[in-house]
Amino acid sequence: MDKIKGKIHVIKENDVNTDLIYAGKYTYEILTPEEMGKKTLEDFEKDYYKKMNENDFILSGTNFGCGSSREQAVTCFKGLKSGGIIAKSFSRLYFRNAVNKALLVIESPEFVDYIFAKDNGENLDVEVDPNKGEILCEGKIFKFAPLTGQALEIFSAGGLAEYTKRKLAAM
């Protein structure tokens, strides 16, 4: 996995739920990831997606992605070609969906606290090394636990769809 350089967008809240990330009214419309991207965080802030450039990260508090199983709350960030999500913690189902869709999800309470302590951390540059588990920001290094085992295998295949496709082909 390559290093990712992008900017962070700060949502200084806990429990950012999947309804806020991707509104329920769109969940039964079949859209492309790019179309989903344009719905990202719409109920949190109108046109939020316009802030996000390729490789940018969302940074938020605890229990990010709580609520529904809706995978579009992950896929919308893939549609925006986001670098991933950095949070203090994730809901179990969001974390699992993210691995299955190969969206980088990073648990680093230390880094989030560092950013939250600032008056304005919005748009700060970061460089993330997913292999080593390191976030570089303002010359400081923040460690996180990289994926391992089964989760890493799925992520490295490009997600569970590709992983299962390969498994079926080998059967």
Place this chain on the structure above:
Amino acid sequence: MGKTLIQKIIEKNSGKSNVEVGEIVFVKPSVILSHDNSADISKTFEKMGPKKVFDPSKIFIALDHEVPPPDSKKALNHSIIREFVKKYGITNFFDCGEGICHQVLPEKGLVEPSSVVFGSDSHTTTHGAFGAAGIPVGRTETASLWALGETWLKVPESFKVIINGAPKKNISPKDVILHIIGKIGADGATYISVEFTGEYVDKMSMGGRMTFCNLSAEMGAKDAIIPVDETTRTFLKNRLKKEYEPLYADKDAKYAKILEFDVTNLKPQIAKPHKVDNVTDVSEVAGKKIDVFFLGTCTNGRTEDLETAAKILKGKKVKAGSRLLVYPASREVLLECIDKGIIKTLVEAGGEINTPACGPCLGAYGGVLAPNERALSTANRNFKGRMGCSENTEVYLASPATVAVSAIYGEITEFKGD
């Protein structure tokens, strides 16, 4: 060291003789649940290139999230699903009108105690009410399960939640579980398997147990289980057509936490906007005007819930200017409620009776809010925008009794029990 219930269930369904907490193992489910999202799942499934589904009898699909379909796109989803069902010979398909997936699955005898139920819906935790492990997954994982018939799980740690005491007669399981979520918090049980036990749980009806396990998703739980007892056996009799072997936690099992609650003095509870763990006594918010009252969902749309509401609303009227939406959880529930005169009472009171389905719970159709409106609902989520509109709307969550009594006054009202 003894084993927890989830540990034993995962062990049994992984084919291993021993699994440890924290270990990653592959698990074979007894059934894989999905709903209207099966249209999207079927596309992902076919892209994976399988020739067939692993077992057409273990795939369960019920149409409930957009029923009846509010527009042609949603109707198309349903027709894609019907085609898929035909093509792959899926036996457990329940079309529009049968009810909400989490209600229909147990009604049709498809939840087997001690088995693993994977579901492409976050409230799959509901099936723990029958001593099974109900574990939510996403759409891609459901597609993969349809193809392979197994997926990986980490054996979770467990909480033991012991509930004792005899509550006052105005208290229902919804009040109790809201209180517990308020104490544990929205992420207090993340990755955790929650075992409910205690004298209050022992006496709880099957419906109450489903409410408990359903709402455990709102404290982050991976699953929630109530061990099999006489109440479970009575429900499963004449439904589940096979022998089952109940499993129980060992007495010396190790729990990450043991939490005790006493419900003797509990007052009616309510979750305020916009988080489910934002729980307080109903009396604290009494008097708030309500536009939409919503009685239904996988949390509280069962006969006992509608019956409670009907008793309160008998001979009364929903306050002019407010609406009462009623969504029975299934056809079986609707028929029972017709037989018992519950539907008549609710209609006479001014309630709007709808097809058994999810309704406006997820904000997609069937009674969504207008800007500046406030709802009081028996559902499970009150997130901003949850009921279809985020412009200055609010959703409060409470018991069927609280919703019914409040509907008479058009404002949040404490149910006193008479």
